[in-house]
Amino acid sequence: MPVNEKPTADASVPDGAVTERRKLLLDVDRRKFLQNGMSLGALTLLTGCDISDSDVVQRMFAQVSRWNSFVQGELFSRTKLAPEYPERMAVKDFRYNAWYQAPLAPVIQASQYKLELAGLIADKRPWTVRQLYALPQKSQVTRHVCVEGWSMIGKWTGTPLATFLDVVGADTTAKYVGFVCADGYYESIDMPTALHPQTIMAFQLSDQILPTKYGFPFKIRIPTKLGFKQPKFVTAIYVTNRNPGGFWVDRGYNWFSGI
Amino acid sequence: MRLQRAKPNPATHDIQEHPALVRIAHWLQALAIIVMIGSGWRIYNSSPIFGYYRFPLWATLGGDPMRSKIAHMDPGVANALNWHFTGMWLLLASYLLFMAHGSISGHFWKQLLPLRPRDVWRDFIAAATFRLPHRLGEYNAVQRFAYWGVLFCILMMFLTGLAIWKPVQLSPLTWLFGGYPTARVLHFLFMSAICLFMLVHVALVIIVPKTFVAMVFGRAAHAHPIQPKEPAPHAGE
Numbered sequence: 137m138p139v140n141e142k143p144t145a146d147a148s149v150p151d152g153a154v155t156e157r158r159k160l161l162l163d164v165d166r167r168k169f170l171q172n173g174m175s176l177g178a179l180t181l182l183t184g185c186d187i188s189d190s191d192v193v194q195r196m197f198a199q200v201s202r203w204n205s206f207v208q209g210e211l212f213s214r215t216k217l218a219p220e221y222p223e224r225m226a227v228k229d230f231r232y233n234a235w236y237q238a239p240l241a242p243v244i245q246a247s248q249y250k251l252e253l254a255g256l257i258a259d260k261r262p263w264t265v266r267q268l269y270a271l272p273q274k275s276q277v278t279r280h281v282c283v284e285g286w287s288m289i290g291k292w293t294g295t296p297l298a299t300f301l302d303v304v305g306a307d308t309t310a311k312y313v314g315f316v317c318a319d320g321y322y323e324s325i326d327m328p329t330a331l332h333p334q335t336i337m338a339f340q341l342s343d344q345i346l347p348t349k350y351g352f353p354f355k356i357r358i359p360t361k362l363g364f365k366q367p368k369f370v371t372a373i374y375v376t377n378r379n380p381g382g383f384w385v386d387r388g389y390n391w392f393s394g395i
Numbered sequence: 396m397r398l399q400r401a402k403p404n405p406a407t408h409d410i411q412e413h414p415a416l417v418r419i420a421h422w423l424q425a426l427a428i429i430v431m432i433g434s435g436w437r438i439y440n441s442s443p444i445f446g447y448y449r450f451p452l453w454a455t456l457g458g459d460p461m462r463s464k465i466a467h468m469d470p471g472v473a474n475a476l477n478w479h480f481t482g483m484w485l486l487l488a489s490y491l492l493f494m495a496h497g498s499i500s501g502h503f504w505k506q507l508l509p510l511r512p513r514d515v516w517r518d519f520i521a522a523a524t525f526r527l528p529h530r531l532g533e534y535n536a537v538q539r540f541a542y543w544g545v546l547f548c549i550l551m552m553f554l555t556g557l558a559i560w561k562p563v564q565l566s567p568l569t570w571l572f573g574g575y576p577t578a579r580v581l582h583f584l585f586m587s588a589i590c591l592f593m594l595v596h597v598a599l600v601i602i603v604p605k606t607f608v609a610m611v612f613g614r615a616a617h618a619h620p621i622q623p624k625e626p627a628p629h630a631g632e
Contacts, residue, residue, distance in 0.1 A: 188458030200477065200480065204480050211564050219562075219570075281575065285441070285442040285444070285559075359563065360564075387473060388466070388474065390480065394563075
């Protein structure tokens with residue numbers, strides 16, 4: 137007798153009963169499927185938290201974020217200006233924002249400060265505060281938008297980054313401009329944004345030399361990007377073709393973060 | 396004699412049928428909307444619009460705050476933002492699929508129109524006093540209003556969302572919504588409207604579970620007791 141031969145007991149059962157039973161089985165299966173589906177849904181909802189932290193989801197986020205950066209880069213217009221507001225709308229007491237408390241902000245002595253240049257820049261001689269502040273300057277009253285959702289209109293004054301990059305002979309065909317900061321922060325932006333007329337090295341906020349907590353001696357003010365893309369206490373600028381990432385970017389935030 | 400399973404007849408049964416495309420688009424939208432709202436609430440919590448009101452953590456999406464503190468130096472905001480800017484593509488795709496199917500198949504025009512304010516009011520009063528009969532596959536005026544309403548709200552979520560995502564590149568759109576801070580509040584209000592819709596929608600599905608069966612399996616029918624209108628001549632057969 138073949139081993140895998142099935143018992144033939146079923147043969148004695150009338151056809152009708154089998155169909156009936158099969159129907160019943162199908163019904164039960166459906167019910168089970170529904171129940172399982174629902175409990176899976178509930179489980180997903182309740183443990184949604186756990187999914188967020190899983191490696192698979194984090195990898196998916198990284199992929200989608202890269203795609204979103206590409207889309208935003210395509211959407212970015214070199215000539216489209218951020219809306220400017222009347223000066224009276226500029227907030228005088230601008231909100232301080234960083235991952236550490238304001239008193240811990242690095243205190244930079246103007247006499248000791250040097251802005252270092254690196255990468256694809258022809259003239260890498262460092263710059264003093266006095267030299268920087270002697271550059272031609274422009275003012276803008278624009279809205280600062282934080283990734284968290286709050287926003288604030290402020291008045292910033294400084295030199296267009298495009299002008300500075302031109303003066304130091306930067307290779308503006310390169311892809312990225314990177315920044316290193318005195319507080320351990322670092323950021324990088326795409327070249328089109330770096331050359332945007334409203335992207336400035338801001339030396340002043342509300343007509344005052346940038347106070348320590350706002351990033352003395354200067355911050356990069358980019359009204360076409362979210363707040364965290366605008367580094368303070370900049371101590372080095374470099375031009376590169378390798379994406380240098382950024383402090384928050386390397387912690388999961390979108391790199392382009394244009395607005 | 397075996398009882399024959401009667402073929403559903405529109406006169407004696409009410410039937411709801413959903414093509415596979417509609418079901419897929421419906422559930423993908425449902426998933427995307429849950430992701431968008433859950434992550435949106437976590438993002439909201441990082442900078443509340445209304446005083447100090449924050450959504451309870453369990454209702455938000457963005458992972459374990461303690462783990463995020465280590466991985467992202469935040470209470471799950473990076474995760475929430477990533478969910479939000481991932482979910483938006485899923486919502487966009489499923490919404491377009493749903494809208495395209497509804498328009499092209501004629502479902503929107505045949506089943507969800509006409510929509511007259513007077514009918515909505517009449518059916519609303521009837522529903523509020525529990526006197527509105529429900530037939531599967533038929534949409535009363537309140538339902539029509541609710542479905543058009545939620546489809547409109549999703550559209551407005553896209554537009555207000557774009558207005559606060561790209562207040563510079565799409566500045567005319569942001570201006571149209573009263574500027575960045577106002578657009579942000581509108582984004583919140585349309586979200587609230589969608590939440591209200593979902594509450595009522597789910598409550599009604601619980602009352603009429605066959606609608607759920609129809610949206611999962613594609614078809615559901617309510618059997619009404621057969622009440623012959625005139626005496627059957629061969630009743631004794």
